[in-house]
Amino acid sequence: MGWGDLGVYGEPSRETPNLDQMAAEGMLFPNFYSANPLCSPSRAALLTGRLPIRNGFYTTNAHARNAYTPQEVVGGIPDSELLLPELLKEAGYTSKIVGKWHLGHRPQFHPLKHGFDEWFGSPNCHFGPYDNRARPNIPVYRDWEMVGRFYEEFPIDLKTGEANLTQIYLEEALGFIRRQQASQRPFFLYWAIDATHAPVYASRSFLGTSRRGRYGDAVREIDDSVGRILRLLRELRLGENTFVFFTSDNGAALISAPEQGGSNGPFLCGKQTTFEGGMRVPAIAWWPGHIPAGQSLSLAGLKPPRDRAVDGLDLLPAILQGQLMDRPMFYYRGNTLMAVTLGLYKAHFWTWTNSWEEFKQGIDFCPGQNVSGVTTHTQEEHTKLPLMFHLGRDPGERYPLSFGSAEYQDALGRITPAVQQHQEALVPGQPQLNVCNQAVMNWAPPGCEKLGKCLRPPESVPEKCSWLH
Amino acid sequence: MGWGDLGVYGEPSRETPNLDQMAAEGMLFPNFYSANPLCSPSRAALLTGRLPIRNGFYTTNAHARNAYTPQEVVGGIPDSELLLPELLKEAGYTSKIVGKWHLGHRPQFHPLKHGFDEWFGSPNCHFGPYDNRARPNIPVYRDWEMVGRFYEEFPIDLKTGEANLTQIYLEEALGFIRRQQASQRPFFLYWAIDATHAPVYASRSFLGTSRRGRYGDAVREIDDSVGRILRLLRELRLGENTFVFFTSDNGAALISAPEQGGSNGPFLCGKQTTFEGGMRVPAIAWWPGHIPAGQSLSLAGLKPPRDRAVDGLDLLPAILQGQLMDRPMFYYRGNTLMAVTLGLYKAHFWTWTNSWEEFKQGIDFCPGQNVSGVTTHTQEEHTKLPLMFHLGRDPGERYPLSFGSAEYQDALGRITPAVQQHQEALVPGQPQLNVCNQAVMNWAPPGCEKLGKCLRPPESVPEKCSWLH
Numbered sequence: 001m002g003w004g005d006l007g008v009y010g011e012p013s014r015e016t017p018n019l020d021q022m023a024a025e026g027m028l029f030p031n032f033y034s035a036n037p038l039c040s041p042s043r044a045a046l047l048t049g050r051l052p053i054r055n056g057f058y059t060t061n062a063h064a065r066n067a068y069t070p071q072e073v074v075g076g077i078p079d080s081e082l083l084l085p086e087l088l089k090e091a092g093y094t095s096k097i098v099g100k101w102h103l104g105h106r107p108q109f110h111p112l113k114h115g116f117d118e119w120f121g122s123p124n125c126h127f128g129p130y131d132n133r134a135r136p137n138i139p140v141y142r143d144w145e146m147v148g149r150f151y152e153e154f155p156i157d158l159k160t161g162e163a164n165l166t167q168i169y170l171e172e173a174l175g176f177i178r179r180q181q182a183s184q185r186p187f188f189l190y191w192a193i194d195a196t197h198a199p200v201y202a203s204r205s206f207l208g209t210s211r212r213g214r215y216g217d218a219v220r221e222i223d224d225s226v227g228r229i230l231r232l233l234r235e236l237r238l239g240e241n242t243f244v245f246f247t248s249d250n251g252a253a254l255i256s257a258p259e260q261g262g263s264n265g266p267f268l269c270g271k272q273t274t275f276e277g278g279m280r281v282p283a284i285a286w287w288p289g290h291i292p293a294g295q296s297l298s299l300a301g302l303k304p305p306r307d308r309a310v311d312g313l314d315l316l317p318a319i320l321q322g323q324l325m326d327r328p329m330f331y332y333r334g335n336t337l338m339a340v341t342l343g344l345y346k347a348h349f350w351t352w353t354n355s356w357e358e359f360k361q362g363i364d365f366c367p368g369q370n371v372s373g374v375t376t377h378t379q380e381e382h383t384k385l386p387l388m389f390h391l392g393r394d395p396g397e398r399y400p401l402s403f404g405s406a407e408y409q410d411a412l413g414r415i416t417p418a419v420q421q422h423q424e425a426l427v428p429g430q431p432q433l434n435v436c437n438q439a440v441m442n443w444a445p446p447g448c449e450k451l452g453k454c455l456r457p458p459e460s461v462p463e464k465c466s467w468l469h
Numbered sequence: 470m471g472w473g474d475l476g477v478y479g480e481p482s483r484e485t486p487n488l489d490q491m492a493a494e495g496m497l498f499p500n501f502y503s504a505n506p507l508c509s510p511s512r513a514a515l516l517t518g519r520l521p522i523r524n525g526f527y528t529t530n531a532h533a534r535n536a537y538t539p540q541e542v543v544g545g546i547p548d549s550e551l552l553l554p555e556l557l558k559e560a561g562y563t564s565k566i567v568g569k570w571h572l573g574h575r576p577q578f579h580p581l582k583h584g585f586d587e588w589f590g591s592p593n594c595h596f597g598p599y600d601n602r603a604r605p606n607i608p609v610y611r612d613w614e615m616v617g618r619f620y621e622e623f624p625i626d627l628k629t630g631e632a633n634l635t636q637i638y639l640e641e642a643l644g645f646i647r648r649q650q651a652s653q654r655p656f657f658l659y660w661a662i663d664a665t666h667a668p669v670y671a672s673r674s675f676l677g678t679s680r681r682g683r684y685g686d687a688v689r690e691i692d693d694s695v696g697r698i699l700r701l702l703r704e705l706r707l708g709e710n711t712f713v714f715f716t717s718d719n720g721a722a723l724i725s726a727p728e729q730g731g732s733n734g735p736f737l738c739g740k741q742t743t744f745e746g747g748m749r750v751p752a753i754a755w756w757p758g759h760i761p762a763g764q765s766l767s768l769a770g771l772k773p774p775r776d777r778a779v780d781g782l783d784l785l786p787a788i789l790q791g792q793l794m795d796r797p798m799f800y801y802r803g804n805t806l807m808a809v810t811l812g813l814y815k816a817h818f819w820t821w822t823n824s825w826e827e828f829k830q831g832i833d834f835c836p837g838q839n840v841s842g843v844t845t846h847t848q849e850e851h852t853k854l855p856l857m858f859h860l861g862r863d864p865g866e867r868y869p870l871s872f873g874s875a876e877y878q879d880a881l882g883r884i885t886p887a888v889q890q891h892q893e894a895l896v897p898g899q900p901q902l903n904v905c906n907q908a909v910m911n912w913a914p915p916g917c918e919k920l921g922k923c924l925r926p927p928e929s930v931p932e933k934c935s936w937l938h
Contacts, residue, residue, distance in 0.1 A: 013861055368839065396837055398727070
C-alpha cells in the first residue's frame with residue numbers, strides 16, 4: 001500500500017473512513033519509512049528492528065539488486081536474529097501472525113520457530129496458480145501444518161479478483177483477540193494482510209464498490225477490517241490497553257497500475273525504487289486514552305537487545321511528547337547504499353529504476369514520471385558528488401540542488417560523517433537471498449500427507465538466484 | 470494554490486493547522502474544480518457563476534490560448550454580467566473585496582461599479598518592479614482611488630520575499646467584519662489574497678518558518694490568517710451565521726517550483742493546463758452549527774438570474790444532505806473545449822501543455838511528469854476519438870482507456886450527448902482578452918494626482934494581444 005492510498009494522506013476518492021478515523025483518534029506519521037522498497041526485507045526489518053543489510057535479507061549476486069523470498073529461495077530469517085515476538089515472550093505475551101510471513105518457507109524459518117505462538121497464513125506471496133509440477137501452489141498454514149493451498153482450498157479468481165482471504169484473516173484476528181481477552185493474557189497480533197499485493201483481490205461484498213477499481217476494493221476491505229478490529233478492542237474494553245500501529249511494507253507497486261496499483265501521492269516512483277515513492281509509507285498509531293500513543297518495545301517494559309546494532313528507534317518521545325525524531329534514513333538495494341536522508345536533505349549515491357531491457361518490456365516503476373538524470377535506467381554512480389534534494393521544498397525529488405551552492409555544501413558536510421559512521425560500524429549479516437534451488441519449493445509442507453497433497457520435489461540443484469532489478 | 474498544498478489534502482509537511490481544522494469542522498471537497506486553469510477567467514467565473522466562454526474572459530486570438538488581464542489588456546468584466554455582490558445587494562448585503570480583483574483595471578471595470586461597496590487591493594497581479602516609464606507599477610486601491618503602488622508604497626522585496634501585504638489584507642478583512650457586526654448588517658467578504666502567486670511573498674515573521682521554502686511561508690501566513698478570521702467570527706458570535714468558503718483560482722504553478730511553486734498532489738501538471746493539476750483545487754466549506762454547511766446564493770434567499778445560462782450549481786444538497794453532485798465539468802483554453810469530465814470519466818479533445826519553443830526555454834508546466842501522447846508540446850486533436858481516463862483508478866491521467874474497450878464506448882456514449890447539449894446551447898460572450906494597448910496601463914489611476922504619482926501614458930495603439938500558451 002502506498003503513502004497516497006488513504007484519505008487522510010490525500011487519496012482523492014476518500015474511501016478509508018476507518019483508517020482516517022484511526023488517525024484522527026491517534027497519530028499520523030507523514031514522514032515514516034519502511035526499511036526497504038521490497039516486501040521480505042522490509043518485513044524482516046520490521047520484526048527485528050534491524051536493516052536488511054544487518055539481518056541478512058539482501059543479495060550480493062549483482063550490484064544494487066532487490067531480492068525477496070520466492071519459493072525457490074534457500075535462505076530465510078537466521079536463528080541468530082531476535083524477533084519482536086521472541087522479545088515479547090519474555091514479558092509474557094502470546095503472539096500470533098495472520099497472513100504473509102515472507103521470512104523464509106523452509107522448516108527452520110517457520111514463524112513458530114521464531115517467537116510466534118500461532119500462525120494462520122502463507123509463507124510466500126499469493127502468486128499463482130501453478131501447475132503443481134514445475135512449481136507448487138503456495139501453501140496456507142494453520143500453525144505447524146499446511147491446511148491447503150492458494151488457488152485450491154483457498155481460491156483466488158484472477159479474472160474477477162474475488163477471494164475471501166481478508167475476511168478469513170479478519171476472523172482469525174478477531175478470534176485471537178477474543179481468546180486473549182478471555183484468558184487475560186497480553187498479546188501481540190501481527191496482522192499481515194496482503195490483499196493490495198498483485199494479484200489484487202477482495203471479497204465479493206467489496207468487489208466493485210470502490211471508485212478506484214479493484215485495488216480500491218482491496219483497500220476498502222482492509223479499511224473496513226481495521227475498523228472492525230478497533231471496534232472489537234473497544235467492545236472488549238481493551239482499547240486503552242492496546243497499542244495499534246498501521247503501516248505498509250513498501251510503497252505502492254506502480255507496475256501494477258492502474259487496475260492493481262496504488263498511489264504514492266506526490267512522491268517519485270514506487271515499490272522497488274529508493275525514491276520516496278518506494279519507501280515512504282502510511283503509518284498511524286492508535287491508543288485511546290493515551291492519545292497520542294506509544295511504541296511497542298518500550299510499552300512491554302522491555303529493553304532492545306544490547307549485543308547487536310538495532311536500527312529501530314523508541315518512538316515514545318515522538319508519540320507521547322511530540323518530539324521530532326531526526327536521524328539518518330538509509331536506502332538500500334541489496335548491499336548498495338543508494339541514498340540517505342538526514343533532516344530534510346536526501347542524498348542519492350546511486351540512481352537506478354530498472355534496466356533498459358526491462359523498461360522496454362513495459363516494466364515501469366515510475367509511470368508518467370521522468371526526472372532527467374534521476375529516474376535513470378542505467379546504474380549511475382554519484383558517490384563522490386551525490387545528487388541532493390530538499391524533501392521539504394521538493395518532496396517529489398525533481399530539482400537536484402546545485403553542486404556549487406552553499407546549501408549543498410552545508411548539507412553534504414553533515415551527511416558525509418553520518419554515512420561514514422554508519423558504514424564503519426556496519427557488520428553485514430550473511431546474505432540470505434543469494435541461493436535458489438527448485439528443490440526447496442513448497443512441494444511437501446508438513447501436514448500435506450493428511451490432505452493427500454504432498455508433491456515430489458525435483459533433484460536438488462542449488463544455483464545463484466537471478467535478481468533482475 | 471494547488472490541491473496538494475494543504476495538510477488535509479496530503480501535503481507531507483502538514484503546516485496548515487487552521488485550514489485542516491476548518492475542514493474538520495466543515496466539509497472538504499476533494500473533487501472541486503476552478504472554472505479555468507488561469508487566474509482572471511477563473512475569478513470571473515467565481516463571481517458570475519458562468520464559464521469564461523460565456524462571461525467573455527477568453528481570447529480568440531489563437532487556438533486554445535490561456536489569457537488573463539495584464540496591464541495592457543483593454544477588456545474586462547462586461548456590464549451585462551451579474552456578479553455575486555450585485556445579486557447580494559438585493560438581499561441587503563454589504564460587499565467588500567480585499568486583494569486582487571483581476572477582472573479589468575480600466576475605470577468601467579472597477580469593482581465598485583460591479584456590486585462591491587468597498588475595495589482594498591490591486592487590479593492586476595503584483596508583478597514588478599517596473600520603471601514607471603515603459604510600464605507603470607501596479608496601483609493599490611482603497612475604494613475609488615489609488616493609495617500607492619506595489620514596490621513603492623507597498624514594498625515587495627524580491628530577493629528576500631518579504632512583503633507584509635497578507636497582514637494588511639488580514640487587517641482589512643478583520644476590520645470589515647467588525648464593522649459589519651457592529652452595524653448588524655449582512656456582509657459578503659471576498660478575501661482574494663495572492664501571496665502564493667509568483668513572486669511569492671510573506672511577512673517577516675513567517676519568512677523561513679516553513680519546511681517548504683518561501684512558498685510554504687506564504688501558505689503558512691495564509692493559513693494563520695484564515696484561522697484568525699474564523700476566530701474573530703466566533704468571538705463576535707457570527708460563526709453560526711456566516712458561511713465561509715476557501716478555494717483557489719487554479720492549480721499550483723509548477724513553472725515556479727520548487728522555491729515558489731506549490732503542489733497539485735497526485736495530479737498531472739499544473740496551472741495553465743487542462744489536466745487535473747491545472748483545475749482541481751482545494752475547497753473547504755465552514756459553517757459551525759450547520760456543519761456541513763450551505764451555498765451562498767441560496768443562503769441569502771436569492772435565486773440565480775434566469776435570463777442567462779448559469780454554470781454554477783446550488784451546492785446546498787451536497788453540503789447539507791451529502792448528495793453527490795454529478796454534472797459535466799468543462800475544461801477550456803480560450804474558446805477551445807479541451808476536455809470534459811462526466812462522472813469519473815475524463816475525455817480530452819485536445820492535448821497541449823505548451824509549445825516546444827517555450828518548453829526548450831525551460832518553461833515546463835509538468836516538471837518531472839511526462840505521459841507519452843498526453844503531455845504534448847504540439848496541439849494534438851482528439852475530437853473524433855477523445856483520449857479518455859478513469860479519474861478514480863487513474864487520477865494522474867497516465868493510462869488512457871483502450872479505444873476498443875466496452876468501457877470506452879460506454880463512457881463516450883454518455884459524454885458525447887452531454888458535450889453536444891453544452892455546445893448547442895452555448896452563447897459565447899464577447900471575448901474581452903483579445904485587444905491590448907500600452908495606453909490603457911495603470912499610468913494615472915484615480916487619486917494619482919493627490920499622491921503626485923500620475924504618469925504620462927503613451928500614444929494609444931490597440932493591437933492583438935499575443936498569448937503564448
